[in-house]
Amino acid sequence: MTLEIVSASKCFGGTQYVCAHESAVTRCRMQFSAYVPPQATDRTVPVLTWLSGLTCTEENFTVKAAVQRHAAEHGLLVVAPDTSPRGANVADDEAWDLGAGAGFYVNATQAPWSAHYRMYEYVVDELPVVVSAGLPADMSRSGLFGHSMGGHGTLVIALRNPDRYRSVSVLAPICAPIQTGLGERIFGAYLGADRADWRAYDATELVKDGRNCAPILIDQGDEDEFFKAGAMKIDAFRAACEDAGQAITVRMQQGYDHGYFFVQTFMGDHVDYHAKALNG
Amino acid sequence: MTLEIVSASKCFGGTQYVCAHESAVTRCRMQFSAYVPPQATDRTVPVLTWLSGLTCTEENFTVKAAVQRHAAEHGLLVVAPDTSPRGANVADDEAWDLGAGAGFYVNATQAPWSAHYRMYEYVVDELPVVVSAGLPADMSRSGLFGHSMGGHGTLVIALRNPDRYRSVSVLAPICAPIQTGLGERIFGAYLGADRADWRAYDATELVKDGRNCAPILIDQGDEDEFFKAGAMKIDAFRAACEDAGQAITVRMQQGYDHGYFFVQTFMGDHVDYHAKALNG
Numbered sequence: 001m002t003l004e005i006v007s008a009s010k011c012f013g014g015t016q017y018v019c020a021h022e023s024a025v026t027r028c029r030m031q032f033s034a035y036v037p038p039q040a041t042d043r044t045v046p047v048l049t050w051l052s053g054l055t056c057t058e059e060n061f062t063v064k065a066a067v068q069r070h071a072a073e074h075g076l077l078v079v080a081p082d083t084s085p086r087g088a089n090v091a092d093d094e095a096w097d098l099g100a101g102a103g104f105y106v107n108a109t110q111a112p113w114s115a116h117y118r119m120y121e122y123v124v125d126e127l128p129v130v131v132s133a134g135l136p137a138d139m140s141r142s143g144l145f146g147h148s149m150g151g152h153g154t155l156v157i158a159l160r161n162p163d164r165y166r167s168v169s170v171l172a173p174i175c176a177p178i179q180t181g182l183g184e185r186i187f188g189a190y191l192g193a194d195r196a197d198w199r200a201y202d203a204t205e206l207v208k209d210g211r212n213c214a215p216i217l218i219d220q221g222d223e224d225e226f227f228k229a230g231a232m233k234i235d236a237f238r239a240a241c242e243d244a245g246q247a248i249t250v251r252m253q254q255g256y257d258h259g260y261f262f263v264q265t266f267m268g269d270h271v272d273y274h275a276k277a278l279n280g
Numbered sequence: 281m282t283l284e285i286v287s288a289s290k291c292f293g294g295t296q297y298v299c300a301h302e303s304a305v306t307r308c309r310m311q312f313s314a315y316v317p318p319q320a321t322d323r324t325v326p327v328l329t330w331l332s333g334l335t336c337t338e339e340n341f342t343v344k345a346a347v348q349r350h351a352a353e354h355g356l357l358v359v360a361p362d363t364s365p366r367g368a369n370v371a372d373d374e375a376w377d378l379g380a381g382a383g384f385y386v387n388a389t390q391a392p393w394s395a396h397y398r399m400y401e402y403v404v405d406e407l408p409v410v411v412s413a414g415l416p417a418d419m420s421r422s423g424l425f426g427h428s429m430g431g432h433g434t435l436v437i438a439l440r441n442p443d444r445y446r447s448v449s450v451l452a453p454i455c456a457p458i459q460t461g462l463g464e465r466i467f468g469a470y471l472g473a474d475r476a477d478w479r480a481y482d483a484t485e486l487v488k489d490g491r492n493c494a495p496i497l498i499d500q501g502d503e504d505e506f507f508k509a510g511a512m513k514i515d516a517f518r519a520a521c522e523d524a525g526q527a528i529t530v531r532m533q534q535g536y537d538h539g540y541f542f543v544q545t546f547m548g549d550h551v552d553y554h555a556k557a558l559n560g
Contacts, residue, residue, distance in 0.1 A: 010503070011541035063540065066346035069548075223290070260343065261291035268349075 003134035006031065012072035013038035018058065021130055025122045026085035027115065032127065033062040034135055039075035046141035046278035047131060048167075048271070050080040051123065051157075053148030055101045058082050061147075064260035070271035074279060077137050081127055083149065085116040098186055104177075105153030106201045108190040117190060120201070124157055124164070143167035143274040147263055148226070149174055151218075155203035155237075158213040167277035169217035169270045171263050172224055175237035176204035182231060204233065207240040215247035217273050219266045221256025283414035286311065292352035293318035298338065301410055305402045306365035307395065312407065313342040314415055319355035326421035326558035327411065328447075328551070330360040331403065331437075333428030335381045338362050341427075344540035350551035354559060357417050361407055363429070365396035378466055384457075385433030386481050388470040397470060400481070404437055404444070423447035423554040427543055428506070429454055431498075435483035435517075438493040447557035449497040449550045451543050452504055455517035456484035462511060484513065487520040495527035497553050499546045501536025 006018040014037040023030040039045055048071070052061050061067070061080045071078045084090075084103035091112035093099035103119035132139045144165045146154035151173020158168040177183025178198045187198040199205040220227055220234055227234075234250060241248040256262040286298040294317040303310040319325050328351070332341050341347070341360045351358045364370075364383035371392035373379035383399035412419045424445045426434035431453020438448040457463025458478045467478040479485040500507055500514055507514075514530060521528040536542040 009537050009539055009541040010501070010535040010545075012545050016541050064343050066349070066544065068541070068544065069346070221290070255290040257289050259289055261289040261296050261348070264346065264348065265290075265292050 003130060011035065011068045014040070014068070014072050016062065016068060018062070019134070023085070023122060023126060025118050025126045028085045028087045028090055030082055030085070030122070031058050032079055032081040033058040034131065035062075035068050035071050035078040036135060037072045037075050037077060040077060040136040044136045044138040045075050045077050046143070047137045047139055048076045048078050048143045048145065048274050048278070049123070049127070050078060051105065051144070051146030051150030051153040052080060052083050053146075053150050054083070054097055056083050056150075057101070060260065064264065065267050066264045067267050067271065070268050074271060074275035076271065076275060076278065077135060079127070079131055081123060084119060090116045097182060098189055102149070102186070104149060104186055104190065104201070105156060106187070106190050109197070110190060110192050113190050119153070120157065123153065124161055141166060141278045143278050145169045145270055145274065146173070147171045148258065151175075152177060152203065155216070156201050156206065159203060159206040159211040160200070162211070162213045166214055167274040168214045169273050171219045171266060171270070172221065172227065172232065172258055173203075173218060173234070174232060176202055176233035178202045178205065179233050179236065180231050204237045204240045207237070207244050207246055210244065212244065212246045214277065215249070216241070217270065218248065218250045219253055219269070220250065221253045221258065221262050223255050224258040224262075226258055283410060291315065291348045294320070294348070294352050296342065296348060298342070299414070303365070303402060303406060305398050305406045308365045308367045308370055310362055310365070310402070311338050312359055312361040313338040314411065315342075315348050315351050315358040316415060317352045317355050317357060320357060320416040324416045324418040325355050325357050326423070327417045327419055328356045328358050328423045328425065328554050328558065329403070329407070330358060331385065331424070331426030331430030331433040332360060332363050333426075333430050334363070334377055336363050336430075337381070340540065344544065345547050346544045347547050347551065350548050354551060354555035356551065356555060356558065357415060359407070359411055361403060364399060370396045377462060378469055382429070382466070384429060384466055384470065384481070385436060386467070386470050389477070390470060390472050393470050399433070400437065403433065404441055421446060421558045423558050425449045425550055425554065426453070427451045428538065431455075432457060432483065435496070436481050436486065439483060439486040439491040440480070442491070442493045446494055447554040448494045449553050451499045451546060451550070452501065452507065452512065452538055453483075453498060453514070454512060456482055456513035458482045458485065459513055459516065460511050484517045484520045487517070487524050487526055490524065492524065492526045494557065495529070496521070497550065498528065498530045499533055499549070500530065501533045501538065501542050503535055504538040504542075506538055
């Protein structure tokens with residue numbers, strides 16, 4: 001496996017990379033960003049992986065979230081994959097929330113999506129191998145965080161792989177997609193009509209089924225248009241966690257919307273939260 | 281004069297705005313961003329204006345520089361205008377460094393540019409009026425900073441209007457455009473063939489002519505491709521400043537390139553530098 005360095009820029013004493021590789025899972029070229037902190041010059045460091053929201057590539061988080069200062073402070077390697085397979089031979093759709101930029105971190109089973117849309121397997125199995133082979137990463141100390149659709153991916157992946165991630169946090173996460181029209185439409189396309197197949201990709205259902213993970217930190221802005229429209233279902237997820245004994249902290253943030261100015265504001269808190277678990 | 285709010289997002293307790301207005305100077309609709317810090321809820325606050333580099337709109341700095349955290353900490357209102365007039369009736373060129381996104385902060389005298397390209401007058405005279413009319417700005421406490429082409433604009437505007445700006449800093453600035461091929465080509469287009477007319481827009485010539493301003497802080501990465509190609513002329517500017525008694529600090533930053541990962545890294549230092557002068 002060859003890791004291609006697309007770009008490299010010094011930032012806060014470390015290096016912000018954009019990397020590319022041929023994925024055996026999504027069967028296309030995939031890009032991800034990786035911030036390697038200054039502490040990694042003479043040792044491996046913990047890895048904090050970020051899952052982005054709808055319409056994003058690896059770039060949005062990398063240029064807008066101001067994570068690098070915090071990662072440099074705590075000595076964390078921060079990885080941010082793309083949100084879907086892409087390319088001339090990869091299926092797409094005119095909708096903004098299906099196809100390119102909208103992989104929803106599932107392994108699609110339905111044509112035409114099943115040929116490439118395997119973002120669950122990509123994030124869980126392939127990306128860690130690619131990262132640890134090419135970068136100074138200590139994968140035994142891994143955390144996972146994400147935003148919106150990437151919050152959904154974070155919760156699902158952490159709950160299904162609790163031994164992989166010592167720390168979990170999300171901002172404005174989609175917590176119960178099968179309870180919403182968005183989730184029903186997308187999961188129907190990717191996973192087929194049998195709703196039983198959707199439960200493996202719904203954080204609230206996973207908690208109800210007895211899955212658990214590291215304590216979860218959630219930040220949610222109360223002026224988030226998607227939150228106000230009922231797309232997040234944070235209350236349903238919190239109730240399921242409390243019933244099941246899953247540790248969860250939900251912080252409602254007054255006046256904040258859904259975008260990266262919100263994410264940037266609380267990025268320091270989230271990196272601190274992960275650093276306590278990963279550097280402890 | 282009506283200030284249109286294009287967008288508003290809470291960020292670090294303040295608000296990140298994008299604003300628009302009809303400009304009497306550039307004779308087109310202009311956008312600028314303005315971060316209003318939390319301290320401005322009950323008083324006016326100092327204003328720090330950022331001038332961006334080639335190809336930028338007001339957006340690049342706003343989403344990539346991570347200035348908001350520092351502005352909130354120090355209680356500064358940070359304004360970032362676009363870098364040129366734009367629109368269907370505004371002249372443009374296929375070159376990336378002439379026309380849209382490349383106003384060079386001059387008042388063009390040559391057709392077709394002279395009809396709209398008056399970014400010097402826009403930044404010096406119109407923008408402060410628009411900002412103070414619509415936002416909680418104390419224009420008596422103003423600082424100016426910028427990057428690359430915007431570093432050139434910062435130095436020229438500060439040196440020609442020393443009473444306006446209490447603090448001045450630049451990152452990777454173009455310091456002597458008339459000594460470089462880029463400057464010669466662009467100034468020829470905007471200002472005509474008479475090189476005597478170019479001196480008013482060349483920071484090094486202005487210092488040689490006896491102009492001065494607040495102490496200048498410069499950060500420059502030594503892996504900046506434009507710097508390595510000789511486009512910045514920082515040594516010529518520093519020599520002119522030292523000959524003239526203009527206070528200047530040049531910090532060479534090892535390994536940094538020209539982009540916003542470099543800008544983001546040193547943004548905190550620059551805002552601190554301005555805050556000392558503006559809040560003192």
